[in-house]
Amino acid sequence: MDSAKWVGMQILRMAVLLAAVTVTVFALLSLSPVDPLTTNVGQTALGSMSAEQVKKLQEYWGVGVPPTVRFLGWAKDLLRGDLGISLLYRRPVIEVIGERFFNSVWLMAAAWILSGLIGFFLGVLAGRKRGGTADKLVTGYCLITASTPAFWIAMVLLMVFAVWLKWLPIGLAVPIGMSSADVSLSDRIAHMILPALALSMTGISNIALHTREKLAAVMESDYVLFARARGETERSVLIRHGLRNIALPALTLQFASVSEIFGGSVLVEQVFSYPGLGQAAVTAGLGSDVPLLMGITVITAAVVFGGNTAANILYGLIDPRMRKGRKKR
Amino acid sequence: MNGHLLEVKGLSISFIQYDRGLHQVSLPVIRDLGVTVDRGEMVAVIGSSGSGKSLLAHAVMGILPYNASAEGEILYKGEPLTEERQKALRGKEIVLVPQSVSYLDPLMKVGEQVKNGRKGPSWREKCRRILGSYGLGPETEALYPFQLSGGMTRRVLISAAVMEEPELVIADEPTPGLHLDAAKRVLGHFREMTEKGAGVLLITHDLELALQTADRVVVLYAGTAVEETDSRAFDREDTLYHPYTRALYRAMPEHGFRSEPGSQPYVKELPAGCPYRPRCTMALPECSCEVPLRKTDRGFVRCIHREAEV
Ligand SMILES: Nc1ncnc2c1ncn2[C@@H]1O[C@H](COP(=O)(O)OP(=O)(O)OP(=O)(O)O)[C@@H](O)[C@H]1O
């Protein structure tokens, strides 16, 4: 009974979010000064075309149709489960997204897990003793990386490891000129390492700083004081009380960080020419490929929303204060 | 074995605080405090809120906050209670009953906290027995602290302390939240421990309850001990020597419930000399100078009028 209501609420929230996001993106796109014809067909090509051809092209790119009419048309299709045809790729949006998503999802999952593990580890190291040497080093590192844009880190990594050291490939998801059947898993991984590292970098500092703050507060709490007064060693205090009390917030943070990874992937994929969802979003935005961009928007919003909802659900399932509290009521 | 079980001599605790920018100030919250506890004895430390009772307990346990600095001597069984000794003894020979719910891990079940990481059927059995002796059934073990009432929490904290066979118990306000019967049972339990030779330092602001069970009483006022005497001295007003102790006596329900005007000064506004001077009806100009401890027939007092009276 209660949970059915809760699910209903979540669906409603999701619908409102999607509506808001799609309207915003559509509004921004229609305000964009980019002329789809000049960008995609080219000034010279346009000049050599007959008026009839130009008119056909204008129809194809939707020039002249009022934005509201276009939006309503798109929304009606969406409700029927149809994301439309990509104008640039001339293929169903769902296909393009599916292919790109497959590339991106590994990259993002790797970055997500990496930033979660490393961030948590660094946070524990720092938060164990506020003001200690480890704390100073970790917070210093985090503040520097947190204030560095992901794309800049991406370029530095690219220069060092791909250009100078030549340890790793410069870009793309697979070796150039290889048929997809020949691409091995190690090829794919080699192409993914640098983008995943760049992508996880800012996430690490965020998670580390939050974990540190939380653990430091726990280590200064009365119950840790009492644990010490009962003869527990620092090690036992950290494991029995420290980790127990930061596990939940860390997990929540990890799921909430999905959105950051998604956001970061747009820039990082661009730098590494990695053919993922983020790069497709940039291409679609610059090329006025409205159906594709809107499709990516919907999918992204859904995944981010899913991450946040998962965080909420996990918290409720795991935290005894919420779990038992709900039962009592 | 000779000497006291616990002897605190000239303990001073101050907090380093930053006042307006980088200006450092030191707040002397405890000054020149002395307390002793013998084997088989229960000593009550009485004082109003903020007089430094918990800090005294934490100093003995070695768990003062990092911004606190302590001076003075703490002897246990006649030898200095160094940091290493504190670490080795606490939780075993010396146990603390902490003041509030916040001392329980919010995400750990009661049973696990009482057992404190020890496993095996004998510990499980002991845990069950001790909780049972305070009227808490086996189902309590599976509860989390947030599911306990105030009185249950108090009993869990006490159970955790007596899982060991301690030689020194420091109980920081163990009775609030308990109804009178339960409070008496808890103190009765401490009494039994003293009969077996342990020493108990009972920190409380409930004077009546303290007088019913403790052998001696130390009265704390604004971070210093103004008087130490035996519990029977409280039978009559004229066997009490410090004006503040007498004020406490007169504030007891059976002695008229009369409370003195004014309140305990905050450390930052502490007057020089006797901290009770601003409220004292017998205050003299000399009271603003350093007032030394004086021996009495029952203990000691820190008041210049003492000499004139004896
Ligand atoms: N960490 C701290 N930093 C600064 N001042 C502190 C700190 N802890 C305690 N104090 C101060 O020390 C004084 C004594 O505190 P303490 O906790 O010992 O009081 P108490 O006698 O136990 O009071 P209560 O009966 O309310 O528990 C108070 O004035 C308090 O403001």
Ligand SMILES: [Mg+2]
């Ligand atoms: Mg206290």
